[in-house]
Amino acid sequence: MWKPDRNSTDPLYQQIANDLEQRISYGEFPPGSLLPSERKLAEQLGVNRSTVVLAYSELRALGIIESRSGSGTRVSSSKWGATPKHTPNWHRYAKGGSFLPNPPFLRRIREALAQDPNLIDFASGELASDLVPVQEMNALMSQNPSMTYFGYVNPQGYGPLRQALVRYLAQYRGIHTTESSILITSGSQQSLYLITQCLLSPGDAVAIEDPSYCYSLPMFQSAGLRLFRLPVDERGVQPEDIRSLYKKHRIKMIFINPNFQNPTGTLMDQERRAQLLNTASELGLPIVxxxxxxxxAYQCEPPAPLKSADTLGSVLYIGSFSKMAASGLRVGWMVAPNSVVERLADARQQMDFGLSVVPQSLAGQFLASSYFAPHLDRLRMNLLYKRDLLIEALRKELQDLVEFHVPEGGHHLWCRIVPEVNDSKLLEASIQNGVIVAPGSVYGSTTGYVRFTFARARAEDIPIGISKFAQALGATIK
Amino acid sequence: MWKPDRNSTDPLYQQIANDLEQRISYGEFPPGSLLPSERKLAEQLGVNRSTVVLAYSELRALGIIESRSGSGTRVSSSKWGATPKHTPNWHRYAKGGSFLPNPPFLRRIREALAQDPNLIDFASGELASDLVPVQEMNALMSQNPSMTYFGYVNPQGYGPLRQALVRYLAQYRGIHTTESSILITSGSQQSLYLITQCLLSPGDAVAIEDPSYCYSLPMFQSAGLRLFRLPVDERGVQPEDIRSLYKKHRIKMIFINPNFQNPTGTLMDQERRAQLLNTASELGLPIVxxxxxxxxAYQCEPPAPLKSADTLGSVLYIGSFSKMAASGLRVGWMVAPNSVVERLADARQQMDFGLSVVPQSLAGQFLASSYFAPHLDRLRMNLLYKRDLLIEALRKELQDLVEFHVPEGGHHLWCRIVPEVNDSKLLEASIQNGVIVAPGSVYGSTTGYVRFTFARARAEDIPIGISKFAQALGATIK
Structure with a gap:
């Protein structure tokens, strides 16, 4: 006999109501038939009577069952009649669909931040608001209120932004491309989403870094892809792993973040980059x-992307404003062969009909403006300062309890927690103590790690936050 | 034996190259083996030799085959060696994926408009640029460059916009709701996309109007839904059709556009609205x-939405700025039960991480500004004027060849073409003559219709456009 699942995030009464509704709709309990008494059903299912009472009241509200005192609870007999009207079972609809919900940790982090804006935030992969060029953006909007067009834009994105990106990519990233090879997307997230939805099919195998960007993991799973992991060490992923995954699983694509990887902060080394490109082109395998x-990059020249050495065109390149300027613009870009750009642009018309022209125009103006280079300088100096504050605090508060490599760019510090610790307990204890971090298990298979994002918190809060975290860790491992 | 498909949009040489690549990868031609000569393969496939020459050169470029003079063409023997490197077969990737491309007519229309900006455009479902409140938007941007936030926004959308919408919905649409029941989306398109992806599963049956909004059709199909049609007559859809579809196919959702329907312009009548809501609530069926x-609405009060009479909460309500202000803002909204809003907002984080805060802020300011009501007045007067120009021109140029109902709101006039006519030929002849229309078959099962959008073209171009169309029609039916 069916029993409710006590480990589910759904409340027991809801599970019971859903099960009964299903059995009724399958005809197991025909219209007019008597349902078990609340007491009896509670015994059968091994739950409190009050749980069944609640489940029945839910089904009554939906018009599916009726209770009359003295004659028990029955399936509504007049489902096709005029009388009983009911709301669609939205709960059931919201649980349906092929799209997987985000993992509980991500939702818990979002919820905790929404409930308590004073939490010191080492979890959100985003710049602090004082690192965002707010004044510059406002100046561009008020100096140049010259938008003459507010209509649908080209499915590949707004022309002037793509032109500005051609210049930006050549100057800052060593990538020489043309307007027609650029697709504007809603941040990197949408580039990844379009690739998984439109270039891959359910059941396809792909290789991703382990650990890797947390918001892409549920998306890969929603697309029905089989994920194979490429472990990241201090020099990045190992190209030989790709060859063996290809032989074993016929992987169809590689997803990689070689410069200041999220979450580890790793910079892939030169030798492995060359090997990676070689291997991919030998196998005809695309790299994203x-x-x-x-x-x-705090103190060195920005490392070149793989794409700048991609003579054979194996690389789909993804960039974004989110981590270097303003996530709220939602402007990202992909550089890809024309056939790919056209396919993705076409599919995207079905999803959202393209990105708003306003942020696209603003992003293009910002890239071409004299604000851009000074903004980057200021950003790098600030991130370096915050990184050092974080490291100082970690060394002071958690000396022997943590291990980490010092990142030379990016927003994150990936930190091993030496004593054994339960991710979930550590997260809750941290929230309780007024600080929030991203548990390592969110990023893939690794446990016993924490990602500290130092870009988001205010500088003055970093030592306080680590002190609070140290208390939470102490309480958790005790 | 396999033959290339001459009706495919893919060039013959590409089909041949793809077929050969597949056969090679399946081991039909092992590494090192000899392929048929170009002449022989051309004979077998019934194509010109030059087509096979081109197919082979494609495969050589991909490193899959090698030709040496005197020894013919062979499958590369060293796929695993170091020498032959090749580009991923992007063409194959772009053809893969579960996402269906848009239908050829839609792509043809887009392409023709991109190639010739002087085409008189009766095809794009969009306002003319002089009907978009460009000055008002620019004034809001330069008067209030007060954005202090450029970060990620709440997954449900920017708070101030949702607050402005609560007031707008009460005042203009008779819908009383709360901020937490609103989800901001990238136009109506993304609302529909989220519903089909997250609340329905492949194989589910849904009911849609026939004819109906062309950009939603491929999206429904991409989601693997089974579509059942509700014919639209001059009073809208017939609620009894829903009951019989439910009995026969267990439809799980109804999609409907009751006010000035796209493409027919129909206003659903009051009696049918009441019946529709009744039927839906009896069956527990959601209405979108x-x-x-x-x-x-040109001359009457704006008709109330179904949602304003939806006491049982059966309706997911979708609105947008696109057709009444500026499509390029890409701001739309959904009013839905909390469980649905939360589910869709969560899934959307995986797709695009939400809408840019800039257009959301602008849209909220515009709704709350003194610009909004006068803009609507001006819009309605202009649309009425253009509708009358269109009707006058149709009556003058095509008197007995067309039949239509006069729409009282919206952007479109749905027009039956009395003589029998091939949609594709009529479209091409129109383009040739400098005018573009949307063939009726794009909207579903109906043929012999054309949708004229009078919102898009300049007023002075409307008579000229219809005169050009009349010539094209004359040439097509001759």
Whole structure:
């Protein structure tokens, strides 16, 4: 006999109501038939009577069952009549669909931040508001209120922004391309989404870094892809792993973030880059290169992307404003062969009909303006300062309890927690203590890690936050 | 034996190259083996030799085959060696994926408009640029360059916009709701996309109007839904059709555009509205109400939406700025039960991480500004003027060749072409003559119709456009 699942995030009464509704709709309980008494059903299912009472009241509200005192609870007999009207079972609809919900940790983090805006935030992969060029954006909007067009734009994106990106990519990323090879997307997220939806089919195998960007994991799973992991060490992923995955699983694509990887902060080394490109082109395998962090390189020249050495055209290159300027613009871009750009642009018309022209225009103006280079300088200096504050605090508060490599760019520090610790307990204890971090398990298979994002929190809060985290860790491992 | 498909949009040489690549990868031609000579293969496939020459050169470029003079063409023997490197077969990737491309007519229309900006455009479902409140938007941007936030917004959408919408919906649409029941989307298109992806599963049956909005049709098909049609007559759809579809096919949702329907311009009558809501609530069936056109009602009060009479909460309500202000803002909204809003907002994080805050802020300011009501007045007067120009021109140029109902709101006139005519030929002849229309078959099962959008073309071009269309029609039916 069916029993409710006590580990589910759905409340027991809801599970019971859903099960009964299904059995009724399958005709197991025909219209007019008597349902078990609340007490009896509670015994059968091993739950409290009050749980069944609640489940029945839910079904009564939906018009599916009727209770009359003295004659028990029955399936509504007049489903086709005029009388009983009911709301669609929205709960059931919301649980349906092929799209997987985000993992509980991500939703818990979002919820905790919404409930308590004073939490010191080491979890959100985003710039602090004082690192966003707010004044510059406002100046561009008020100086140049010259938008003459507010209509649908070209499915590939707004022309002037694509032209500005051609110049930006040549100057800052060593990528020489043309307007027709650029697709504007809603951040890197949409580039990844379009690739998984339109170039791959359910059941296809792909290789991703382990650990890797948390918001892409559920998306890959929603697309029905089989994920194979490429472990990231301090020099990046190992190209030989790709060859063996190809032989074993016929992987069809590689997703990689070689510069200041999220979450590890790793910079892939030169030798492995060359091997990676070689291997991919020997196998005819496409590489998707996500490159959001390069221009944050604190003290060195921004590392070149794989794409700049991609003579054979194996690389789909993804960039974005989110991590180097303003996530709220939602402007990202992909550089890809024309056939791919056209396909994705066409599909995207069905999804959202393209990105708003206003942020596209603003992003294009910002890239071409004299504000851009000074903004990057200021950003890099600030990130370096915050990184050092974080490291100082970690060394002071958690000396022997943590291990990490020092990142040379990006927003994140990937930190091993030496004592064994339960991710979920650590997260809750942190929230309780007024600080929030991203548990390592959100990023893939690894446990015993935490990602500290130092870009988001205010500088003055970083030592306080780590002190609070140290208390939470202490309480958790005790 | 396989033969290339001469009706395919793919060139013959590409089909041949793809077929050979597949056969090679399946081992039909093992590494090192000899392929048929160009002449022989051309004979077998019934194509010109030059077509095979081109197919072979494609495969050589991909490193899959090698030709040496005197020894013919062979499958590359060293696929695993170091020497032959090749580009991924992007063409194959672009053809893969579960997402269906848009139908050829839609792509043809887009392409023709991109190639010749002087075409008189009766095809694009969009306002003319002089009907878009460009000055008002620019004034809001330069008067209030007060954006202090450029970060990620709440997954449901920017708070101030949702607050402005609560007031707008009460005042203009008779819908009383709360901020937490509103989801901001990239136009109506994304609302529809989220519903089909997240609340329905492949194989589910849904009911849609026939004819209906062309950009939603491929989207429904991409989601693997089974579509059942509700014929639209001059009073809208017939509610009894829904009951019989439910009995026969267990439809799980109804999609409807009751006010100035796209493409027919129909206003659903009061009696049928009441019946529709009754039927839906008796069956516990959700209705998705798309309501982009109501506020364009030329001479009457804007008709109330179904949602305003939806006491049981059966209706997911969708609205948008696109048809009443500026499509390029890409701001739309959905009013839905909390469980649905939360589910869709969560899934959307995986797709695009939400809409840019800039157009959301602008849209909220515009709704709350003193610009909004006068803009609507001006819009309605202009649309009425253009509708009358179109009707006058149709009566003058095509008197007995066309039949139509006069729409009282919206952007479109749905027009039956009395003589029998091939949609594709009529479209091409129109383009040739400098005018473009949307063939009726794009909207579903109906042929012998044309949708004229009078919102898009300049007023002075409307008579000229119809005169050109009349010539094209004359040439097509001759």
């Amino acid at each position: 290169e996500d490159d959001p962090y390069s221009l944050t | 109400e798309d309501d982009p056109y109501s506020l364009t």
